Amino acid sequence: MAKRSIVIEPKPAYGRINPNKLGRILHLPYNAAGQMSSQANALKKIGINASFCDFYGSAYQYPTDIPSPIKNIPKMKREKAMLKFAQHCVSKFDIFHFHFGQTFTGYAYSDLPLLRSKGKKMVMNYWGTQIRRLSIAKQKNPFAIVKQTNENLIVSRLKTLSKYVDSAIVADHELLEYIDGYFKKIYLIKASVNQNVHPAYPNVHVKRPLVVHAPTHRGVKGTEFVLEAVHNLKKSFSFDFQLIEGMTNKEALRYYQQADVVIDQLRLGTYGTLAIENMFLGKPVVTYIRDDLQSKYPADLPIVSANPKTIETVLSNLIQNPKLRYRIGVKSRKFAEKYHLPEGIARQLITVYRDL
Structure with a gap:
């Protein structure tokens, strides 16, 4: 695209932070590799009013916060339930932090006109599969492979979403290439992991590594x-x-x-x-x-x-x-x-x- 996004690597906010001034934050709807819960829980630990809702659950059994609004609801009826949940959350939250290219209504984006009309702040966090395009990846990576092969679908979703959401987040420069130009601002923020574990360094005396x-x-x-x-x-x-x-x-x-x-x-x-x-x-x-x-x-x-x-x-x-x-x-x-x-x-x- 002709127009480039403003790319920012944000500095951490230290000093006094007023949670009330910042507002109430909701992360949703897909907990890709546990990133959504990791971010929301970390915000909570430093006193920020943050919650998260994983619509879909995970085979990796990541934790949940707000119960899914579509659990046990047939696929044909899910968008209506999603939109109802969006209407419920509009009055309860000030900032909506979306993940994996999806909003309240998945890739339908039918909730975005409502959120914009209410003046809500929004940001989209992309994690890979939903934006990675083989035609771009192959230019610099001969080994590249993608899960989503329909590039027209990826571009269509980017164009629709960016009409309502001005800012996006990606973890690195590899992902930046796929969305540069679609959003006014793109923030580079690395992935985080909730790992309260002691290191288990490789044993130099092991016979069979x-x-x-x-x-x-x-x-x-x-x-x-x-x-x-x-x-x-x-x-x-x-x-x-x-x-x-x-x-x-x-x-x-x-x-x-x-x-x-x-x-x-x-x-x-x-x-x-x-x-x-x-x-x-x-x-x-x-x-x-x-x-x-x-x-x-x-x-x-x-x-x-x-x-x-x-x-x-x-x-x-x-x-x-x-x-x-x-x-x-x-x-x-x-x-x-x-x-x-x-x-x-x-x-x-x-x-x-x-x-x-």
Whole structure:
């Protein structure tokens, strides 16, 4: 698009914050990778009047706050229930923080005229799938893959939403490329993770290191290349491998704590919440970071970058070097604490809300 958005990396809001002046905030309707609940709960902890409502629930059993207005309601009747819920919330909240490209009425956006007519402040938080377009991604990433292949649908939704919502939030520069020009302002705010866990750094004396891979979507994560690399390396090295699928967060966490290497994804060119969770645990994390985006991240990013062509070499090096795994693990924990703690993210959000 010809017109560019104003891109802002908001500074955290410190000092005295008046919750009443800021207003009542509602996060909804999709708790992508637990981000919605992480943000809302972090805001609550620093005294902000924030709530969240997950319409759809999750196989990962993330916490809920306000009960879903569409639970047990047939799909054909859901939009009416969603709109009714919007009407109910208009008088109770001042700021609506939407997630995953959806509003009260999902992708229908039939609630937005009401919210605008009432002068409500709104911001959309995008998390990936709902905006990532292959035609753009392929320009800089030969390994790119997307879940949503209908680009006309993505663009149509962006155009409709941005008529009513002036501001959006994305976690990094990779996602920025897909929405630049649609919104007046785009804020860069990293993902946060509620991880009250002690680090479990890789043991330098372990005889058989444990490599873990957790694909939420095998194609997107590049699981076939991971499995091929593991198959080939097992011919030469002694190590264990665990694929994490169909588990609750609690079940998966047990494997992450024992892991010596965690492989996230090999195709997207950026890192997400799984990588952050394991950096908090003090693990070396393997994820593909696009070469052109390396400079956009902090210089102390400890991610070990690998793509489908290099994963076998990268993994081989980590399997053979226990001291390297430990050093990277220590750096991972420090990085996560520095950039991804929920309180810091919440204070950046306060700056955004004040700016709406």
